[in-house]
Structure formats: C-alpha cells, structure tokens
Amino acid sequence: xxxxxxxxxxxxxxxxxxxxxxxxxxxxxxxxxxxxxxxxxxxxxxxxxxxxxxxxxxxxxxxxxxxxxxxxxxxxxxxxxxxxxxxxxxxxxxxxxxxxxxxxxxxxxxxxxxxxxxxxxxxxxxxxxxxxxxxxxxxxxxxxxxxxxxxxxxxxxxxxxxxxxxxxxxxxxxxxxxxxxxxxxxxxxxxxxxxxxxxxxxxxxxxxxxxxxxxxxxxxxxxxxxxxxxxxxxxxxxxxxxxxxxxxxxxxxxxxxxxxxxxxxxxxxxxxxxxxxxxxxxxxxxxxxxxxxxxxxxxxxxxxxxxxxxxxxxxxxxxxxxxxxxxxxxxxxxxxxxxxxxxxxxxxxxxxxxxxxxxxxxxxxxxxxxxxxxxxxxxxxxxxxxxxxxxxxxxxxxxxxxxxxxxxxxxxxxxxxxxxxxxxxxxxxxxxxxxxxxxxxxxxxxxxxxxxxxxxxxxxxxxxxxxxxxxxxxxxxxxxxxxxxxxxxxxxxxxxxxxxxxxxxxxxxxxxxxxxxxxxxxxxxxxxxxxxxxxxxxxxxxxxxxxxxxxxxxxxxxxxxxxxxxxx
Numbered sequence: 169x170x171x172x173x174x175x176x177x178x179x180x181x182x183x184x185x186x187x188x189x190x191x192x193x194x195x196x197x198x199x200x201x202x203x204x205x206x207x208x209x210x211x212x213x214x215x216x217x218x219x220x221x222x223x224x225x226x227x228x229x230x231x232x233x234x235x236x237x238x239x240x241x242x243x244x245x246x247x248x249x250x251x252x253x254x255x256x257x258x259x260x261x262x263x264x265x266x267x268x269x270x271x272x273x274x275x276x277x278x279x280x281x282x283x284x285x286x287x288x289x290x291x292x293x294x295x296x297x298x299x300x301x302x303x304x305x306x307x308x309x310x311x312x313x314x315x316x317x318x319x320x321x322x323x324x325x326x327x328x329x330x331x332x333x334x335x336x337x338x339x340x341x342x343x344x345x346x347x348x349x350x351x352x353x354x355x356x357x358x359x360x361x362x363x364x365x366x367x368x369x370x371x372x373x374x375x376x377x378x379x380x381x382x383x384x385x386x387x388x389x390x391x392x393x394x395x396x397x398x399x400x401x402x403x404x405x406x407x408x409x410x411x412x413x414x415x416x417x418x419x420x421x422x423x424x425x426x427x428x429x430x431x432x433x434x435x436x437x438x439x440x441x442x443x444x445x446x447x448x449x450x451x452x453x454x455x456x457x458x459x460x461x462x463x464x465x466x467x468x469x470x471x472x473x474x475x476x477x478x479x480x481x482x483x484x485x486x487x488x489x490x491x492x493x494x495x496x497x498x499x500x501x502x503x504x505x506x507x508x509x510x511x512x513x514x515x516x517x518x519x520x521x522x523x524x525x526x527x528x529x530x531x532x533x534x535x536x537x538x539x540x541x542x543x544x545x546x547x548x549x550x551x552x553x554x555x556x557x558x559x560x561x562x563x564x565x566x567x568x569x570x571x572x573x574x575x576x577x578x579x580x581x582x583x584x585x586x587x588x589x590x591x592x593x594x595x596x597x598x599x600x601x602x603x604x605x606x607x608x609x610x611x612x613x614x615x616x617x618x619x620x621x622x623x624x625x626x627x628x629x630x631x632x633x634x635x636x637x638x639x640x641x642x643x644x645x646x647x648x649x650x651x652x653x654x655x656x657x658x659x660x661x662x663x664x665x666x667x668x669x670x671x672x673x674x675x676x677x678x679x680x681x682x683x684x685x686x687x688x689x690x691x692x693x694x695x696x697x698x699x700x701x702x703x704x705x706x707x708x709x710x711x712x713x714x715x716x717x718x719x720x721x722x723x724x725x726x727x728x729x730x731x732x733x734x735x736x
Contacts, residue, residue, distance in 0.1 A: 173238040174238065175193065175236050175237070175238065175239065175240040175241070175242070176239075176240070176241040176242070177193065177194055177197045177199070177242055177243075177244065178197075178199070178242075178243055178244055178245065180197060182196060182197045184236050184237075184238060187236055188235070189212070189231065189232055189233060189234060189235060189236070190221060190229075190231040190232075190234045190235070190236050190242065191203070191206060191219055191231040191232045193236045194221070194231055194244055199244055199245075201218075201219045201221075201231055201244055202218040202219065202253065202282050202285070202286075203216065203218055203219045203232060204216035204218055204278060204279075204317060204319040204321075204370050205232075205319040205320055205321060206219065206232045207321060207324075207325075207368055207680075208680065208681065208682070209329060209667070209680075209681045210321065210324040210325060210328055210329070210368075211324055211328055212232055212233045213232075213319075213320050213324065214230045214232055214233040215318070215319060215320055216256070216317075216319055217230060217252075217256055218253055218256060218282070219231040219232050220249060220252060220253070221234070221242045221243065221244050221249070222242065222243045222244075222246055222248060222249055223240070223241060223242050223243075224241040224242070228252075231244075250286070253282075253286055254286050254287075254288060257279075257282055257283050257286055257288050258288060258291045258292060258293060259293065260279060260317050261279070261283065261288065261291050262291050262293035262294065262295055262296060262297075263295075263296050263297055264279065264297055264314070264315065264317065264371075265297050265300060265312075265314040265315050265372075266295070266297070268280055271315070271372040272372055272375045272378070273315075273371060273372035273375060274372075277370070277371055277372060278370035278371065279317060279370060279371050297314055298313070298314050299314065300312055300313075300314045300315075301313040301314055303353055303354050304377070305353035305354050305355035305356065306353075306354040306355045306359065306361060306377065306528075307355070307361065307377060307527045307528040307531050308359075308361035308363055308376070308377055308524040308525055308527045308528050309354065309361070309363055309365070309366045309374055309375065309376055309377055309524060309674075310374070310375050310376075310377050311346075311354060311373065311374055312372060312373055312374075312375075313345055313346070313373065315371045315372040315373040316345070316346055316371070316373035317370070317371055317373070318337075318344060318345075318346070319370060320337070321365075321368040321369060321370065322335060322346060322365035322366075322368060322369055322373075322374055323335055323336055323337060323346060325364050325365050325367075325368050326364070326365050328643065329364065329641055329642075329643050329667065330362060330364055330641065330642040330643055330665070331642055331643035331646045331647075332358060332359065332360055332362075332478065332642060333358070334348060334354070334357050334358050334359035334360075335347065335348055335357075335359075335365065336349075338351070346373070358481055358482075360474045360475075360477040360478045360481065360525065360642070360665065361473070361474055361477060361524055361525040361527070361528045362474040362478075362524065362525055362642065362665040362666060362674060363376060363474075363523075363524030363525065363673070363674025363675065364665075364666060364667075364674050366524070366674055367674040367678050368678070376524050376548055376550060376551070376674065376675060377524075377527060378551055378554075379527075379545045379546070379547065379551075380547060380551055380554065380555055382545070383518065383545050383547065383555075384555075386516050386544075386545075387429060387430040387431070388430070391513055391514060392513060392514045392515075392516055393432050393433070393508065393511050393513040393514065393515050393516070394430065394431050394432050394433075394516045394518060395431070395432060395433040395434075395435065395504055395508065395515065395516070395517050395518070396426055396431045396433070396434050396435070396517070396518040396519070396520060397434075397435045397436065397437045397440070397497065397500050397501070397504070397517070397518070397519050397520065397575070398419070398422060398423070398426075398434070398435070398436055398437060398520045398571070399437040399496075399497070399519070399520060399521045399522055399523075399586060399670065400436075400437060400438050400441065400582070400583050400584070400585050400586035400590075400670070400691060400694075401522040401549075401586030401587070401669070401670035401671045401673060401676065401687065401691070402422065402520050402521070402522055402549045402552070402676075403417050403418055403419035403422060403690075403691075403694070404416065404417055404418075404586070404671065404686075404687040404690035404691055404694075405522065405549050405671065405676040405677055405687055406418050406422060406549050406552065406553060406677070407421075408677060408679075409553050409677055410563040410564050411564055412564070413686075414679065414683055414686040414687065415686030415687045415688075415689055415690035416690060417690055417693065417694050419436075419568075419571075419694075420567075420568020420569055420570070421563060421564075421566045421568050422520075422552075423568070423569045423570065423571055424566040424567060424568060424569040425552075425556050425561055425563060425566055426520075427569060428559070428561055428566070429555060429556075429559055429561075431518070433504075433508075433572050434571050434572050434576075435500065435504065435571055435572060435575035435576055436571050436575065436576050436578050436582075437496050437497055437500055437519070437582075437585075438496075438578035438579070438582030438583045438585065439500055439575045439576065439577060439578045439582060439706070439708065440495075440496035440497060440498075440499040440500030440501075440503070440575075440582075441496040441578070441581070441582035441583075441585040441594070441703075442578055442579055442581060442582040442703040442706045442708075442709065443496070443499045443500070443503075443703075443709070443712070443725060444471065444493050444494070444495070444496045444499055444585075444591075445581055445582070445591075445594045445595055445597075445598050445703035446598065446703050446704060446709065447493045447499075447721070447725050447726070448469065448470075448491055448493045448591075448595055449595045449598040449599050449703075451467065451491055451492065451493065452467050452595065452599065452659075452660055453599060455467050456632065456659065460489075461659070463489070464652075464655075464657070465486065465489040465652060466489065466635075466637075466652070466658040466659050466660055466661045467489060467490075467491055467659070467660050467661070468486065468489055468490045468491065468661050468663055469490075469491055469591050469592075469660075469661070469662045469663055470490050470491040470492070470493050470494070470495065470727075471493075471495045471496060471585065471591055471664075472495075472523075472525070472663060472664050472665050472666075472670075473495065473523070473525040473526055473528060473529035474523070474524075474525035474642070474665035474666075475642070475645065475663040475664065475665045476490065476529075476729065477525065477528065478642055478645070478665065480729065482646075483649060486649070487729060490729075492726040492727060492728070493725065493726060493727075494535075494725055494726060494727050495526075495529065496582070496585060497519050497521065497526060497529070497530075497543060498529070498535055498542055498543065498727070499724070499725050500575060501517050501519065501535075501542035501543045502542050502724040502725065503575065503712065503716060503717070503724065504517055504575060505517060505537075505542055506716055506724065507575075507716065516544045516545070517542065517543055517544055517545075518543070518544065518545045518546075518547060519543050519545070519546050519547070520547050520548075520549070520552050521546050521547070521548060521549075521673070521675055522548065522549050522586070522670045522671070522673030522675050522676045523546075523548070523666070523670060523673040523674070523675050524548065524673070524674045524675050525665065526543075526546045526675075527546045527548075529543075529546075530542075530543035530544070530545075530546050533730070534727050534728065534729060534730060535727070548673075548674075548675025548676070549673075549675050549676045549677065550675055550676070550677060551675070553677070574708055574711075575708070577706060577707055577708045578698070578700075578706065579698055579700040579701060579702060579703055579705055579706050580694070580695030580696070580697075580698035580700065580701045581593070581594035581597050581598070581695075581701060581702055581703045582594070582703060582706075583691055583694045583695050583698060584691050584692060584695050585670070586669060586670040586671055586687075586691050587617075587668070587669045587670070587671050587687070587688040587691050587692070588618075588619065588623075588638060588640040588662075588664050588667075588668050588669035588688070589616035589617050589618065589623060589638045589662065589669070590669065590691065591662045592616045592636060592638050592660065592662045593611055593612065593614075593616050593617070594703060595660070596611045596614070596616070596627060596629075597611055597701065597702045597703070598702060598703055598704060599629055600629060601629075601630060603702070608701055611627075614627050614636075616636065616638050616662075617688075617692075619640075619667075619668045619681075619684060619685050619688065621639065621640055621641050621643075621644040621667060622637065622638075622639050622644050622647070622648060623637070623638040623639075624636065624637050624638075625637075625638075634659045634660060635657055635658045635659050635660075636658065636659065636660045636661070636662075637658050637660075637661045637662070638661075638662045639661065639662065639663050639664070640663075640664040640665075640666065640667050640668055640669050641664075641665070641666070641667040642665050645663050645665075648661065667681060667684075668681070668684040668685075668687075668688065669688070671684055671687035671688055671691065672684045672687070
C-alpha cells in the first residue's frame with residue numbers, strides 16, 4: 169500500500185499532492201492567507217510578507233516561497249503572526265493616500281479589505297504619503313504613484329507574462345517607485361494599453377481610465393441619439409458581480425439595463441465579428457493564391473488593438489502581414505454611423521468592451537471621418553457595472569430583453585470571437601468546404617479551443633494543409649514571432665494580447681487564470697444556442713453588401729495603419 173505524504177497545518181493533517189509552495193497547501197486546507205504580491209501565473213516575489221507563517225520551532229517564513237515537506241508543522245494564525253500582519257498594514261497605510269471614499273478602487277481594494285479584516289482602526293505612524301502624482305497621458309489607464317504599495321505585481325505582469333517591459337522599479341530605499349524608462353509619460357513609453365498591469369494592481373495605483381461622466385451627459389441630452397454595441401466577452405463576465413455564476417450569459421439583462429440607462433439603439437458586436445470573418449477569410453484565401461504566401465510570414469489577425477500597437481512598436485516590419493480588416497468594433501461602428509447618418513439628432517456611438525486598449529483604438533486617426541470618430545466612447549465591463557450600480561438598477565431583477573435590429577442578428581461564429589481561438593475557428597467555419605454539422609464539430613476538435621497560451625494546428629482546406637497558430641498573451645506572441653523569424657512556417661496566426669483572449673481582458677472584472685475557462689465555456693454555450701453557426705449564414709450579410717456597403721467595402725471595413733508599409 170502506498171504511503172501518502174502529509175504535513176500539519178494548524179493541527180490538521182493535509183496531504184501533499186505536488187503543491188509548489190506552502191501557500192497552495194494552506195489554501196487547500198481552507199485557509200485564506202492574505203497576500204499582496206502573489207499571483208500563481210507570476211514569479212515568486214515574496215515582498216509583502218503578509219503570508220508569513222510560523223513553524224514548530226518558532227521560525228518565520230513567507231508561505232508563497234517556502235516549499236512543503238512531509239512531517240512539516242506550521243501555524244498560520246498565532247498572536248505573533250496577527251501582530252506582524254497588522255504592523256505591515258499600518259506601515260503601508262502610513263505611506264499611502266487615505267482618500268478611500270474618492271478612490272476608484274473603493275470597495276474593491278485589497279489594502280482596504282485587509283485593513284478591515286485585521287481591524288486596523290488606527291495607524292500609529294505619521295502619514296508620509298506624497299501628494300497624488302497622476303499620469304493621465306494614456307487613453308487606457310491612469311497611474312497614481314501615491315497609491316502604490318510597491319508589491320511589484322504590475323512590473324512582473326508587464327515583464328514576465330506580456331514581455332512588454334514598459335514599467336519597472338526605479339530608485340532605491342524610501343525613494344523607490346514604479347516608473348517607465350526615463351520617467352516618460354505612459355503614452356510616450358512602449359506601453360501598448362493592454363491594461364493587464366491594472367488588472368493585477370491590488371490598490372488604486374493603476375486603474376482603467378473612465379469616460380462615464382461625459383457619457384451620462386450625452387444620455388441626458390434629448391438632441392443626441394446614443395447607439396451602443398456590446399462585445400461578446402462582456403455577456404459572460406458581468407453577471408458574477410450581481411450574483412450570477414462565473415461565465416453565465418447575462419446578455420438579455422445587459423440589454424435591459426442599457427435601455428433603462430437611456431440608450432436609444434442597442435446592437436451586438438458579434439454582428440461586426442461576422443463581417444470581420446467574411447473579410448478576413450477572403451483576405452486569407454486571396455493571400456494563399458498570391459506571392460505573399462511565399463513571403464515566409466503568415467497573415468496575422470487584426471482584431472486586438474493591443475496586439476496591433478505591440479506590432480507597430482516592436483515589429484513594424486511585420487505590419488504588411490497584419491490583416492487590413494478593422495476590428496469587429498470598428499466595422500460595426502462604421503456601419504452604424506452610416507446607417508444613422510441622416511438622423512436629425514447628433515449620433516453618438518458607444519462600445520461596451522472587455523478591453524482597455526479599445527479606448528486607444530477609438531481615438532486613432534485612422535478611424536475618424538472628417539475628424540469625427542466612428543466610436544465616440546469605449547466603456548469597459550467594469551465601467552458598465554459602475555453605471556448600473558450608480559443608476560440604482562437592481563440588475564438581477566431585470567427581465568431579459570433582445571437587442572435591436574438590424575444589427576442584432578449574429579451567428580455563433582461571431583459570438584466566439586471573445587475567447588482565444590474563436591477568431592480562427594470562425595474563419596475555418598467560413599473557408600471549410602464541409603458545411604455539415606459533423607464538419608462543424610470537426611473544426612472544434614482541431615486544437616484551436618482552450619486556454620493554452622500557444623496552440624498549433626494543421627487543418628486541411630481543399631487540397632491544401634493550412635498551418636495555424638493561436639496565441640494569447642503578448643509574451644507568447646513575442647516568442648512565436650521569434651520562431652517565425654527564425655524560419656518556422658505558418659499560414660494564419662491569431663494574436664490576442666490578453667491571456668485567454670477577450671474573456672480575460674483588463675476591462676473585465678478580474679478573476680484568476682484558473683477561473684477564466686468558465687467564461688470561454690459560456691461563449692461556446694451561447695454559440696450552441698445560435699440558429700446560424702457560420703458568418704456567411706447571417707441574413708444581414710447579403711443585404712449589407714448589396715446595399716450600404718456596395719462599392720465601399722474597403723472604405724468602411726478595412727484600414728491602413730499609418731506607419732505600415734501596406735498599400736491602400
């Protein structure tokens with residue numbers, strides 16, 4: 169009989185099953201040990217010391233970096249440990265802005281939560297916090313150094329996972345800070361606006377930039393017609409904040425809430441995704457028949473604005489190989505603005521997105537017509553949650569409603585755009601000659617689904633075998649690009665800046681990497697409930713191409729990024 173190995177945690181035997189550190193063992197035992205600097209997908213830093221434990225000999229160690237061993241005995245909740253943790257919190261608060269009531273992270277701040285948990289009702293040390301030093305240069309995120317606790321989560325996310333390296337520690341001792349190179353504003357650094365730094369920041373030092381105040385004014389103006397589109401990933405991330413299960417589809421209630429907030433026309437970005445599939449699939453097939461197929465580089469997708477910016481800043485020579493297709497957001501916005509061009513009221517178009525980089529995309533000059541943007545405001549999922557709460561709506565009691573026609577007609581192919589591999593699967597559904605139900609299931613089994621950072625597949629299309637890669641997380645994108653530059657061959661590469669795709673975008677309520685899969689499954693479940701599975705089956709497609717888009721497909725659905733070598 170095999171002898172099981174175990175250790176003792178607070179007097180309880182706990183079996184060791186390959187856990188990498190004591191923190192994992194402690195949490196398996198049902199104890200929520202406090203941390204600031206620990207994330208399972210990041211390297212061990214061990215700086216905050218909140219997860220400190222005491223062994224049977226009275227020695228102290230950080231649970232996140234200490235390894236378990238058979239027979240080990242530890243305690244997690246002694247008077248000594250409680251005293252130390254409270255001392256750490258007091259020291260952090262003594263050098264921290266305490267305007268909690270006007271902080272954007274109020275009610276969702278780990279420092280605030282732990283101060284309450286450990287009953288820190290007074291701070292014995294003088295407040296040495298600096299005056300707020302806010303960097304508002306970026307369209308995507310705002311940085312406030314006075315709220316930083318130097319946990320390093322943002323630095324490790326940017327460097328290790330995204331491999332952008334836009335921020336790092338600067339100076340030493342009490343002067344230490346988180347800064348860009350040469351202390352440049354974020355907008356002038358190599359930041360790409362993915363917002364993953366803000367997603368892991370435990371305080372209000374890095375937050376998503378908000379545009380809700382101005383939007384409220386537009387909604388209250390009777391002379392303004394406010395149209396809105398909802399991205400696929402939003403529907404499976406918003407509900408949990410109102411008591412629903414992670415990944416549950418809350419689209420109907422979101423639509424009902426938006427109507428109650430005053431939006432005039434509500435559409436589904438999945439409709440724009442269907443247009444993207446049709447255009448991108450055509451672009452891929454045309455490329456396979458052209459000299460570009462022998463260039464040594466694949467066709468890269470263009471749906472993710474953070475990836476496009478990353479390519480522009482780091483691999484500008486690859487821009488001619490990035491699809492000319494606009495993102496689904498911009499495609500639908502172009503069509504909507506044209507559709508309501510004759511309105512007697514000023515038309516404002518809003519996009520509810522899971523992504524912070526979309527805030528930058530909507531400001532790009534390439535998407536303006538006579539100085540007027542196609543998308544006027546981008547509101548993240550978190551921003552919409554705040555608007556719903558501010559309005560007083562009881563979200564869970566709303567009766568689900570349907571989006572408006574005609575831009576509410578979508579297929580399952582458009583819905584799955586929000587998860588890594590969804591774009592590729594949608595394109596394969598379009599170009600595959602097998603249009604049967606079995607063919608549909610076969611495509612789903614090709615290896616493009618799942619949360620793995622890099623997925624590779626070979627897919628037979630006609631007489632040709634396509635080499636495909638699906639990549640999420642900019643660090644993985646960079647690694648794959650280096651492989652391609654070294655000679656590896658691919659025909660089509662889907663790139664998403666956020667690990668797992670849009671479902672884990674920085675504008676979404678944050679969940680650990682281990683829980684993101686539920687959101688992806690929610691989108692695939694929504695796909696199953698769609699009557700139409702392939703983008704070419706969308707009843708709106710042909711009327712659009714024969715009507716509003718006739719003779720203007722390139723103008724409204726494609727883009728030439730300034731600085732790229734593409735020909736218009």
